[in-house]
Amino acid sequence: MDVRGYVEANAREFIDDLKQWLAIPSISADPDRHGDVGHSAAWLASHLRGAGFPVAQVLETGGLPAVYAEWPSGNPAAPVVLVYGHHDVQPAEPLAEWDSPPFEPVERDGRLLGRGASDDKGQVLLHSLGVRAALAASGAAAPPVTIKLLVEGEEESGSEHFADLLRRERERLACDVIVISDTTMWAADVPSMCTGMRGLLPVEVTLTGPVRDLHSGSFGGGVPNPVHAMASLLAGLHDDQGRVTLPRYYDRVLPLSSPERELLARLPFDEKSWLADAGHSGALYGEQGFSTLERIWTRPTAEVNGMWGGHTGPGSKTIVPQAAHAKISFRLVADQDPADVAAAFREYVAAHTPDGLEAAVTVQPAVRPCHSPIDSPAVQAGRRALQRAFGREVLFTKEGGSGPEADLAEILDAPLVFIAVGLDADQIHAPNESMDITLLQRGAEASAYLWDELAAAGIK
């Protein structure tokens, strides 16, 4: 029996299993559901043991439990592949907007509807079916690579204990490549792989002038106004090309290769509907010389997330405000280092603080950017697996946001490959989250092919 035949023959049982799992409301952000996060971990470990994984166990983290499973290769020289996903889910509110209860999964119009169907239980469980399909097709007793599964239970609430877990379990989790199954592809008929995520550096800056608000009739025009200085500081963060003006900001930014740009440009991107999704009637905007997708995926930014100072209530108050504040987040791309950027920001603030004002900068915990070169053997292997499953060329995307993936790559010191079959249409984090059942099966097929492709890719 070939892979597709096995997946189709076992699809019914797979969907029923997934529905069992989806019925457990493993909401990590809700303390009342922490017991359910435990039940979810226990369910998965039990399921994986039933699927044939020689090792499958709940992993305590100090917070909510993860699940660890391992299926060693028959070939001790084979590479080790670690698959990352998570079994906790987003809260389901507002409940009234669901067409059916979020934790009573149902099939409808070829989709499986329920919280976690796409993010991330469906995309985790497809590997269980994929491994069995690969073994059924090859007739081997063990996969061609050693498979390790690490399924986190706190992803939707900040992955608080995840980096510590990785450090503590570094030996057990040692691997040659990390497969991330927690993203999306472009469209059902445009399969794609994510090849990077932007990092994040949140900072806050305060400029302080007088010890109290001053009467602008008596002092206005004669002393520096912290709000004016903040406006200039923020306005100066970008030049007239839309480039960020921090010193050395672009020094470590990896340039886009011509093949990358060409492949990105082939994605059927409708800027108008993207703007409409943003509720923006207006215009595109950004760094000159780059397309919108390049801007939001491949270029670092400086975004002011909030600012405030002086009188913000009703009516007018004629003051020179005592202080002004801003919260700024830098989206970083490989190989920018958050610590370098934080230092550059401090330099920038010092250079833009007028005489007579005091500046204070605080730097919050950062997320590193991550990047999978499209010509790397592991990415090429993943691409071939997806192409075999979908029967068409796989393109490349990136994600503008940030997750725990960079910690995985950094702490386990292995390259990332993103294999996912979720879609934006799945409405993850929103009411009526669902997952296309056909895409789940394609994902299981891609998983089945992936082990062979990685075994042959020379990544060890």
Place this chain on the structure above:
Amino acid sequence: MDVRGYVEANAREFIDDLKQWLAIPSISADPDRHGDVGHSAAWLASHLRGAGFPVAQVLETGGLPAVYAEWPSGNPAAPVVLVYGHHDVQPAEPLAEWDSPPFEPVERDGRLLGRGASDDKGQVLLHSLGVRAALAASGAAAPPVTIKLLVEGEEESGSEHFADLLRRERERLACDVIVISDTTMWAADVPSMCTGMRGLLPVEVTLTGPVRDLHSGSFGGGVPNPVHAMASLLAGLHDDQGRVTLPRYYDRVLPLSSPERELLARLPFDEKSWLADAGHSGALYGEQGFSTLERIWTRPTAEVNGMWGGHTGPGSKTIVPQAAHAKISFRLVADQDPADVAAAFREYVAAHTPDGLEAAVTVQPAVRPCHSPIDSPAVQAGRRALQRAFGREVLFTKEGGSGPEADLAEILDAPLVFIAVGLDADQIHAPNESMDITLLQRGAEASAYLWDELAAAGIK
């Protein structure tokens, strides 16, 4: 008996009268004290009748009462002088910080201590003594000019009904010159006259982008951020010379004459202690080419009083904010017109709103600037009166703030002359307001000389 002799001989009675008046807590901002504002008006009208004013009456305004008094000149061809002051006072809180109860006036170290001693009851009542001193010295039965007194009861709570009162009573209040007795002079040994007050135009601007906050990972760098645009808009309000960049902003600003600059420069101004008053450890700042006093008195400004947008709470929130807001007040100088400046601000905002954002501007009620040229006959007459009272040269100041004076000048169509003997040291609006008793007597003397000087000045 000469003027000084009369003032000294009647000082005791004058101070005792003033203490009676100060005992009435005429706090216009406190509804519980509105009855006392009425008592204060009645007290003053009665006092002025007793002093010899042929007309002295309470004037209903629709709000709290004013007092109107009139003493016609013996010479029907003489000019008409309207004196403005107010009989309401600031609230006295915090009461615990007063050395003696605010409405139980006491004399201490040559000062009269009590709410309203300087602002403005003392400076109103000195004219009653001044008129009588003039008559005693000349032996005439009527003053050399027709004197009208208009003493408002709502100055400390916004003069809500004042402009309407002026319009309604325009004929009765008709005059050739307006004497304002509600400001300060530089120092006890540096007598001075105010020659202008800055106007005020408060505006608010909002820049709106998407219909909701956007995820900065998904949209950051690809759509315009209203906070960035607001920062640029605010930063662009001043050029690198500290000049305001609104179109036509300086077109109607009266230039400072050389004598004005020279006289301002002769004021013994200690920038260091002024900065210390502001609680500013830091540097001076402002429009290049002007001294600090010129900046805060004679030059128009644009001051951002408040701004806000996006996330302003604890922690970070990675959004492209939906909107940004700013409150700005323009301090105006003669002959700027608030309506012109409001139109210029709308033009400026339109020119600084990037494609894809919407701008909305609201304009709040404005105060016009006022200005008394130092070489005008009325100001010269006032200066001579003060110089005779103080026996030394009188310098010129301005005020950076704004009051109802511009309404007086505009509606009654007469020039302003500022005659006042208050000091910054009087702590008006604060606990322990007080007034130097010797300066009150000098003020009464100046008032006595003022009628002769104005009669001789050819201002009719």
